[in-house]
Amino acid sequence: MAIQSSRTDTIRSFLAELNWGIISLTLILGMVGVASLYSVAGETIYPWSWRHLVRLVIGLLIMIAIARLSIKFIYNSAYVIYGTILAALVGVELFGNIHMGAQRWLDLGIAQFQPSEVMRIGIVLALARYYQGVYPEKISKLSFIIIPMLIIIAPSVLVLRQPDLGTTILLAITGLSVLFLAGVSLKYFLAGFATLAASFPVVWGRLQVYQKDRILTFFNPERDPLGSGYHIIQSKIGIGSGGFSGKGFGDGTQSRLNFLPEKHTDFIFTMFAEEMGFIGSLGLIGLYVGLIIAIFLVAREVKTQFSRLLVSGLAVSLFLYLFVNLAMVMGLAPVVGVPLPFVSYGGTSLITFMISLGVILCADRNANVEVGK
Amino acid sequence: MIRKKVTRQEIFNRRAVIMGAGQLGLFGLLIGRLQYLQLRKADEYAMLAEDNRVNVEFLSAPRGRIVDRQGNILARNDPSYQLILIPEQSADVKAVLRRVQNIVSISDNAIERILKRVEKNAKFVPITIADNISWDDFSRLNLESPFLPGVQTQVGEKRIYLYGEDMAHMLGYVGAVQARSTQQKGKILEGRSGLEYLFEENLQGVAGNRRVEVNAYGRIVRELEREKGKPGAQIQTTLDTNLQTLAMKSLGNQSGAAVVLDIATGGVLALASTPSYDPNQLSVGIDDRDWAKLTANEKKPLMNKAISGLYSPGSTFKMVVALAALDAGVVTKNHKFDCPGSYTFGGRKFHCWERKGHGVVDMRTALARSCDVYFYDLALRIGIDQIQKTAREFGFGEHIGLGLMGERDGVMPGRTWKEENLGRKWQPGETVLVGIGQGYILASPLQLAVMTARLASRGVKAKPHVILGDVEESPERIEINDDDMDVVLAGLNDVVNHPRGTAFRSRIWVDGKTMAGKTGTVQVRTISEAERSDRVLPNSELPWHLRDHAIFVGYAPVDNPRYAVAVLVEHGGGGSTVAAPIGNKILTAALEQEPIMASKPSTPKLQTQSNGAS
Numbered sequence: 001m002a003i004q005s006s007r008t009d010t011i012r013s014f015l016a017e018l019n020w021g022i023i024s025l026t027l028i029l030g031m032v033g034v035a036s037l038y039s040v041a042g043e044t045i046y047p048w049s050w051r052h053l054v055r056l057v058i059g060l061l062i063m064i065a066i067a068r069l070s071i072k073f074i075y076n077s078a079y080v081i082y083g084t085i086l087a088a089l090v091g092v093e094l095f096g097n098i099h100m101g102a103q104r105w106l107d108l109g110i111a112q113f114q115p116s117e118v119m120r121i122g123i124v125l126a127l128a129r130y131y132q133g134v135y136p137e138k139i140s141k142l143s144f145i146i147i148p149m150l151i152i153i154a155p156s157v158l159v160l161r162q163p164d165l166g167t168t169i170l171l172a173i174t175g176l177s178v179l180f181l182a183g184v185s186l187k188y189f190l191a192g193f194a195t196l197a198a199s200f201p202v203v204w205g206r207l208q209v210y211q212k213d214r215i216l217t218f219f220n221p222e223r224d225p226l227g228s229g230y231h232i233i234q235s236k237i238g239i240g241s242g243g244f245s246g247k248g249f250g251d252g253t254q255s256r257l258n259f260l261p262e263k264h265t266d267f268i269f270t271m272f273a274e275e276m277g278f279i280g281s282l283g284l285i286g287l288y289v290g291l292i293i294a295i296f297l298v299a300r301e302v303k304t305q306f307s308r309l310l311v312s313g314l315a316v317s318l319f320l321y322l323f324v325n326l327a328m329v330m331g332l333a334p335v336v337g338v339p340l341p342f343v344s345y346g347g348t349s350l351i352t353f354m355i356s357l358g359v360i361l362c363a364d365r366n367a368n369v370e371v372g373k
Numbered sequence: 374m375i376r377k378k379v380t381r382q383e384i385f386n387r388r389a390v391i392m393g394a395g396q397l398g399l400f401g402l403l404i405g406r407l408q409y410l411q412l413r414k415a416d417e418y419a420m421l422a423e424d425n426r427v428n429v430e431f432l433s434a435p436r437g438r439i440v441d442r443q444g445n446i447l448a449r450n451d452p453s454y455q456l457i458l459i460p461e462q463s464a465d466v467k468a469v470l471r472r473v474q475n476i477v478s479i480s481d482n483a484i485e486r487i488l489k490r491v492e493k494n495a496k497f498v499p500i501t502i503a504d505n506i507s508w509d510d511f512s513r514l515n516l517e518s519p520f521l522p523g524v525q526t527q528v529g530e531k532r533i534y535l536y537g538e539d540m541a542h543m544l545g546y547v548g549a550v551q552a553r554s555t556q557q558k559g560k561i562l563e564g565r566s567g568l569e570y571l572f573e574e575n576l577q578g579v580a581g582n583r584r585v586e587v588n589a590y591g592r593i594v595r596e597l598e599r600e601k602g603k604p605g606a607q608i609q610t611t612l613d614t615n616l617q618t619l620a621m622k623s624l625g626n627q628s629g630a631a632v633v634l635d636i637a638t639g640g641v642l643a644l645a646s647t648p649s650y651d652p653n654q655l656s657v658g659i660d661d662r663d664w665a666k667l668t669a670n671e672k673k674p675l676m677n678k679a680i681s682g683l684y685s686p687g688s689t690f691k692m693v694v695a696l697a698a699l700d701a702g703v704v705t706k707n708h709k710f711d712c713p714g715s716y717t718f719g720g721r722k723f724h725c726w727e728r729k730g731h732g733v734v735d736m737r738t739a740l741a742r743s744c745d746v747y748f749y750d751l752a753l754r755i756g757i758d759q760i761q762k763t764a765r766e767f768g769f770g771e772h773i774g775l776g777l778m779g780e781r782d783g784v785m786p787g788r789t790w791k792e793e794n795l796g797r798k799w800q801p802g803e804t805v806l807v808g809i810g811q812g813y814i815l816a817s818p819l820q821l822a823v824m825t826a827r828l829a830s831r832g833v834k835a836k837p838h839v840i841l842g843d844v845e846e847s848p849e850r851i852e853i854n855d856d857d858m859d860v861v862l863a864g865l866n867d868v869v870n871h872p873r874g875t876a877f878r879s880r881i882w883v884d885g886k887t888m889a890g891k892t893g894t895v896q897v898r899t900i901s902e903a904e905r906s907d908r909v910l911p912n913s914e915l916p917w918h919l920r921d922h923a924i925f926v927g928y929a930p931v932d933n934p935r936y937a938v939a940v941l942v943e944h945g946g947g948g949s950t951v952a953a954p955i956g957n958k959i960l961t962a963a964l965e966q967e968p969i970m971a972s973k974p975s976t977p978k979l980q981t982q983s984n985g986a987s
Contacts, residue, residue, distance in 0.1 A: 136380050181392065183384035237425065240410040240418025253426045257588040274422075278411040282404065289400060296393060305381050312389060323399050330406045 017365040018067060019298065025291040026063075026342065026357055030056040030350070032284060033268070033343035035249075040264050040271050043250045048264050048345045055347050059354030066358025071366035074359065075306055078129035082151070085122040088115035089158040096162075116159045116167045117348040120174050121356055124313035126151045127178040132306040132371065140185035148179055165211050166336030170320050177316040178309050215334045231267070234259045235329045238270040239281075246277030264345045266337055270329045288322050288341075298364045304371050307363040314356040321353075427597065428587050433561045434578030435530065437605030439544055439568060441614045442640070442841050446535060448544055448569070453531035454511040456503040456524060458487065461496035463523030470502070472521055477503050477510045497592055505531065505657055532562060532656045536614065538649035539621040542677035543612060543641075543777075543839070545569035546652035565655070567677075568608060568839065571776045578605035609841045611640035619962050620645035623955040628672035629942035630679040632822035633959055636928065636937050638844045639826070639835030641775065643959070644819070646678040671918070672943075681779040683815040684941060687893030688743045688948065689926045690764070690810025692828055692861050694752055695736055697763035699857035703755045706860040709735045712746035719802050723749050724905065726894070740864025741874045743892065745809045752808025757799055760807055761787040766832075766851045768823040769816055775839050783820055786813035810893065822939035825926040827851060828865070829889075829934035831858050865889040866931055869953075876925065879953035883930075883964040890927025890938075890956055892948030897922060912946040920944035925952035929960040936963045 034056065037048040045053075092115055127148055131139070138144050152175035160168040180189065204212070238254035247253070255263040255271035263271055273281045295315040299308050318341055325340045327333035339349040410418065439448040456477065463469045470484050479502065490500050502524075506514075514526055532547045534540060545567020550560050560577055564570035581602030586594045613633075620631040624647040633643035650667055659667075667674050676682065698704050714730035716723045725731065725745040731738075739747035752760060765771060770785030784790070786807065788799040806812035816824075823837055832851035838844070866889040868874040869881075875892045898919045900909055912920040923945035928934045938956050945951040 136384060177392065181385055181388045183381070183388065234425075236410060237418050237421045239407070240414050241422035242411055243415035243419060244412060253586075254422055257426050257586065257594060259422075259425050259589045273407070273411065278407060281407050281411065285400065285403065285407075292396065296389065299389065300386065305385075308382075308385050312385075312392075316392070319396050323396075323403065326403050327406075330403065330410060332402070332406055 014068065014365075018064075019294070019361055019364045021294050022291065022298075022357060022361065022364075023063075025287055025294065026354070027056070027060070029284075029287055029291070029342035030059070032272070032287075033345075033350075036268050036272050036343055037264055037345055039250045039252070039275060040255050040268065042256060051347075052345055052350070055350050056354075059351050062351065063354045063358035063361065066355060067361035067365060069362050071304075071307065071362055071369050072371050074125070074310075074362060075129060075132070075371040078125040082122040082126035085115055085119050086155055086158070089119065089155055091115070093158060093161060114348045116155075116162065116164055116171070117352045118355075119155045119159065120171055120317045121314065121352065121359065123152060123155060123171060123175045124178055124310055124317065125359075127175060127182070128306045128309035128313060131178070131182040131309055132304065134182070136183055139183050140188070145184065145188060148175070148184075151175065163208055163211070164337070165207065166324070166338045169336070170317070170324065170338065173320055174313060174317040177320075178313040181312050181316075182305070182309055214336065231261050231335050232331045234261070235267055235270045236331050238267075239273040239330060242274040242277045242281075244278050246273070246275050246280055249275055251275060266325065266335075266339055266344060267329055268344045269326060269340050272343070285326075292319055292322075295360055298360060298367075302363055302367045304369075306371050307367070311360050311363050314360055318353065318356065425589075426586050428585050428591075428593075430583050430585060431560075432581040432583060432599075432602055433530070434580050434602035435604045436532065436547070436562060437572075437576040437578065437607045439576075439608045439610060441610055441612045441617075442642075443614070444609070445614055447540055447610070447612070447614070448532060448534050450530045451533045453504070453529045454506045454508065455501055455527045455529050456506060456514065457499045457527050458491070458502045459497060459499050459523050459525065460491045460494075461523070463521075466491055466523070469521055469523055472517070473502065473514070473524060476513050476517060477506055479503055495591060497590070499525070504529075530561070532653075534652045534656075536618060537651050537653060539618045539645075540612070541567070541649045541652045542646045542679065543567055543610070543617070543644045544652065545571075545778075546655040548656065549658070562656075566778050568610060568777075570778055572608050572840075575606040575608060579603040610839055611635065611638075611642060611841050611843075612644070612839075613642040613963075615966060616643040616959060616963060617645060619643075620955075620959055621647060621649065623958045624940075624942065627942050627945055627951075628678070629940070629945065630677075630682055630818040631938065631940045631955065631959065632679050632818050633963065634822050634826045634837060634937045636826045636830050636833075636934050637835065639837045639848070640841065640844070641837060641839050642936065642963070644677075644679045644775075644839075646676070646682075648672050648674040650674045677777065677779055678941070678943070679818045680773075680775065680777055681781050681817070682941070682943075683781055683783050683817055684922055684924070684943075685812070685814060685895045686769075686810040686816045686821060686824075687895035687922070687924055688745075688810060689821055689824075689891045689893040689924050689939075690769075690807075690814065691740055691743065691748050692865065692891060693764045693767050693769070693824070694748050694755075694760055694808050695740065695861050695864070696767075696853065696857060697760045698751050698755045699736075699860065700763060700853060701755050701759045703759075704736075704751065706736055706856065708751075709733050710739070710747045710750050712744050714746070716746045716749040716805070718749070718753065718805055719800075721802060722902075723805055736860055737864045737867060740861065740891070741867030741871050743868075743875050748808040749805045750808075752804050753801065757787055757804045757807060760804070761785055764814075767827050768820045769814065771820070771823075773817075773819055773823055773837050775819070775837060777839070780819070781817055783816040784813055811895065818939045818941045821924070821926050821941070822937050825890075825928055825939060826934075826937035828858075828861065829928035829937055831855070831862075862889065862931075865891055865927075868892065869927065870931075875949040876927075876953040876956075878949070879925075879957040881929065881957055881961050881964070883961060886930035886932070886964050888927050888929035888957070888960045889931045890925055890953065892953050893922075893924030893926075894946075894948045895922040895924060897944070912944075917944050921946055923948045923951035925949075925956040927953075927956045927960060929964055935967075936960055 034049050034053045037052050038045055041048055130148055134144055152172055156168050156172050159171060234254060238260055252271050252274035254260050254274055260267050260270055292315055295311060299312040302308055321338055321341050324333055324338045328335055339346050341353050435450055438446055440446050460466050487500060487502050511526055534544060546565055547562040547569050548565045550563050560580055564573040579602045581600050583599040584597040586597055588594050616633050620643045624631060624645060626648055629647050631645040635642055699706060711733045712725055712731040714725050714728050731742055731744040734744050734747055764785045770783055772782045791797060791799050803812055807814055827834060832853045834849040836845040836848060869876045869888055869890050876890055881888050923942040925940045925948050928937045938959050940952040940955045942951050
C-alpha cells in the first residue's frame with residue numbers, strides 16, 4: 001500500500017513537471033495532420049490518416065518516455081547518439097535503399113527509416129554537449145571552431161551524397177544556429193558566408209539534374225509549366241483558390257483531383273490552405289509560432305549551457321523545417337522536399353519531431369539539474 | 374566561475390533575441406505571402422483552379438428530319454456503329470486489334486495509324502478504330518467482346534436519305550463540320566447543299582453541353598451539370614415523292630431536268646435533275662476516286678439542272694410572243710400568215726422546222742403546229758421591247774428564289790441588256806430569233822415551269838416555294854385580256870389534243886381530264902446552207918453534244934389547271950418525241966393521285982420534332 005502510493009506520487013509529480021503547453025500544441029498539430037490526411041485521401045482514413053494517428057500515439061509514448069530520462073543521461077550519451085546516427089548514415093551510403101532517385105532509407109526489418117532526418121537531433125546534441133565545456137574566452141578561438149565544424153560537416157557531406165540537398169542545408173543551418181546561439185564570433189559567420197558564395201559554382205556543378213531543375217524553375221516556374229514548375233504553379237493555385245475562408249473540409253479540388261503532387265507529404269499545407277483558407281492557415285501558423293515560443297521560453301529557463309543550446313537548437317530545427325516547407329509550397333523557396341512538421345505524412349519525420357520534443361520536455365523537467373563539469 | 378556562467382547566459386539571451394526577431398520576420402514574410410496568394414490574388418487563382426478541374430463537352434442535338442408533303446420521311450438519322458478502343462483496358466493492344474481485324478476489315482495502314490495514336494495519347498483516351506460498321510459486324514463484335522478487352526462499340530448518328538439519288542438535288546447532303554470557327558459548338562454534321570444547307574439553322578437544333586470535373590490526368594471524375602440541347606426542327610417540303618421519283622425514273626440516265634409546280638400555290642411538287650448522285654455516299658465521306666468520277670462526268674451529275682441549267686426555251690417561248698403581240702394590239706387573234714417554209718429578213722433566210730411550210734396559219738394553229746415563220750414575222754411586228762416586257766412578266770430573266778444553292782436567273786435580252794453586256798446595238802434580226810425562243814434568251818427548267826403555271830392560271834404569279842405552307846396570301850396577277858389568253862390556251866390545247874398538234878401522241882385522258890402543253894426542240898449547232906440544201910443530219914447521226922435539246926411544258930387538267938410541268942432533256946432530240954412523253958407520264962400520275970394532293974396544307978411549315986432519332 002505504501003509502495004503503491006509512493007509510485008502513484010512519483011507518477012503524479014512527473015506529470016506535474018511536464019510542460020503541458022508544449023504537449024497539447026504538439027498533439028493539436030498532430031491531429032491537424034490526421035484530419036488533413038483524412039481529407040486529402042478523399043475523406044477516408046485510408047491509407048494515410050490512421051497510420052498517422054498510430055504514429056502520433058507511438059510518438060507520444062516515446063516523447064514521454066524520453067521526458068522521463070535523466071538529463072545527465074542524455075548529456076552523457078550525446079556523443080554516442082551522434083556517433084550512432086553518423087554510423088547509420090554511413091550504413092545508408094553502403095546498404096541503403098534507393099527510392100525516388102535518392103538513397104535515404106535504412107531498412108530495420110520492422111520499419112524503414114531515414115537517418116538523415118534523425119541527424120538534426122544528433123548534431124544539436126553533440127554541439128550542445130561540446131559547448132557545455134567551452135567558455136566565452138575561448139569560444140571564438142580557431143581551435144574551438146574546428147570540432148563543431150567537423151560535427152556539422154561530417155553528416156552534411158553524407159546526406160548530400162544521398163543526395164538530399166534540402167536536408168543537408170537544413171542540417172547545416174541548424175548546426176550553425178547552435179554555434180551562433182553559443183556565442184561564436186560573428187566574424188566566422190561572415191567569413192563562412194563569403195566562402196559559401198565563392199564555392200557556389202563548384203556545388204552547382206555537383207548537383208543532380210532534378211535539383212538544378214527545381215532551383216531554376218523556382219526562380220521561373222513558367223520555364224517548365226508541365227514539368228518541374230508544375231508543382232509550384234499548382235501549389236500556388238491551390239493556396240490562392242482557397243481565398244479568405246477556404247473551400248471547406250474535404251472540398252479542395254486541387255488536391256482531390258490530383259493536380260497537386262505529393263499532396264499528402266510535402267504539399268499537405270497547400271491542401272490545408274485550399275480547404276481552410278487564409279483564416280485557417282493563419283490559425284495553423286499561429287499554433288506553430290506558439291509552440292516555438294513555448295520552446296524558447298524553456299531555453300531561457302534552463303540553467304545549463306547544454307540544455308539551453310539543446311532546447312533552442314531543436315527549436316531552430318523545427319522552425320527551419322516549418323519555414324522551408326511553407327516557403328516552398330507558397331513559391332518562395334525551391335521545391336526541396338522538406339515535410340511540414342507533425343502534419344505531413346511520414347513516420348521518420350513525425351517520430352523525430354516527437355523525440356525532439358521529448359528531449360525538450362526532459363530538459364524542462366530538469367531545468368535546475370547541473371550536468372558535466 | 375559564476376561570473377562566466379552569467380556571461381554565457383547573457384550572450385545566449387542576446388543571440389536568442391536576435392534569432393527570435395529573425396524568425397518573427399520570416400513568419401511575417403510567410404503571412405505576407407499568404408495574404409498575397411489568398412486575399413489579393415484569390416479570384417485569379419480560384420479561376421485557375423476552376424479551369425483546371427472543369428471541362429465543357431458538347432452534346433450534339435439530333436438533326437431534324439425532312440418529310441414530303443404527305444409527311445413521308447425523306448431524310449432521317451440512323452444509328453451509326455463505331456468501334457472504340459480504350460488502350461488502358463487491354464493488356465496487348467496489338468493482339469486485340471488483330472482479332473478485331475478478323476471480324477471487321479481494317480487496313481494494315483489504319484492499324485498502324487491507330488497504334489501511333491495509342492502511343493501518343495494518354496492510355497484512357499478512347500480512339501475510334503472503325504466507323505460506320507455494319508449491323509452484322511456490330512453484333513458479332515458485341516458477341517466477341519469478352520475476348521476483345523478495351524474494345525467498345527458505340528452508337529452514333531448518321532444521315533440517311535431514303536430516296537437516295539431521286540432527291541439528291543432537292544434535299545442536298547450533309548458533311549462533317551469542318552470549320553473550327555462554326556458558331557455552334559457540338560455540331561457534328563452540317564448541310565452542304567439543297568434543303569440541308571438552306572435550312573441548316575432549323576435542322577441543326579441546339580447542341581447541349583455538360584460540364585464535367587476532370588482530374589489532373591484528364592479523366593472525367595463526375596458530371597457537374599448538363600444543359601439539354603434542342604433537337605432540330607422537322608422540315609416539311611412541298612415535294613411529292615411519287616411525282617419526284619417518277620420524274621427521275623422517266624428521265625432515266627439521260628441528262629435532263631423536270632419541274633412540277635402546284636399551280637394554285639406555287640409549291641414545287643417535283644424538282645428532278647439527272648443524272649444524280651447518292652447523297653448517302655457523300656454524307657459519310659466519298660473517296661477521291663468516286664468524287665473524280667462525279668466531277669468528270671460530262672452529264673454533270675452534281676449540277677441541279679432544274680435550277681442551274683440554262684437553255685434556250687425554243688418554241689416553248691412562242692406563247693409569250695403571241696401574248697405580247699395581242700397585248701400590244703399589233704395584231705388580232707385572227708391574224709394569219711403564210712408559211713412557205715422559210716422567212717427572209719435583212720438578206721438572211723430564217724427556216725421553219727417544217728421545210729415544206731405550213732401554208733396559211735392563224736395564231737392558234739401556228740402554236741399547235743409550232744410554225745416558226747409565223748412567229749418570225751410576229752416578233753418583227755411587235756419588236757424586242759414589247760416581247761421583253763411580256764416575257765419578264767412570265768418569269769424570264771426573273772429571280773424565282775427557291776433559295777436553293779446554284780439557282781440561276783437566265784437571260785431575257787433587250788436593247789439595254791445587249792448594250793450593257795455586249796456593247797453593241799440590238800439588231801432586228803436578233804428579234805426574229807427571239808421570236809422562236811432562240812438567240813440570247815436563256816431560261817432554266819424552273820423558269821419554264823413558272824411560265825407554264827402563270828399561263829395556265831391566266832396570269833396568277835403564285836410564288837414558287839419548297840417548304841409546305843410557304844404560300845403568298847394574295848399573289849400578284851399579270852394584267853392580260855381574257856380573250857387574248859383564250860387564244861393562247863386554245864393553241865396549247867391543240868398542241869396535245871389536236872391530231873395535227875406536235876404532241877398529239879402524248880395526249881392523256883384520265884377521268885375525262887386532259888393536258889395541254891407546248892413542245893420545243895432547241896438547236897445547239899448552226900446548220901450550214903450546204904447541209905440544208907443537201908440533207909439536214911438527224912440527231913441520231915450526230916455526236917451527243919451536238920444533238921438538239923428536247924423541251925416540253927404542259928399543264929393539266931385543261932379545264933381547271935392544277936399542275937404545271939417543264940421537262941428538258943439535254944441533247945435528247947425532238948421535244949415532241951422525247952420530252953412530251955415524259956410530261957405525259959408525270960401529269961398522268963398527278964391526275965391519277967389527285968385526291969391526296971392537298972394544295973392548302975393545314976400543317977405548319979416547320980414543326981419541332983419530338984423524336985429525332987427515328
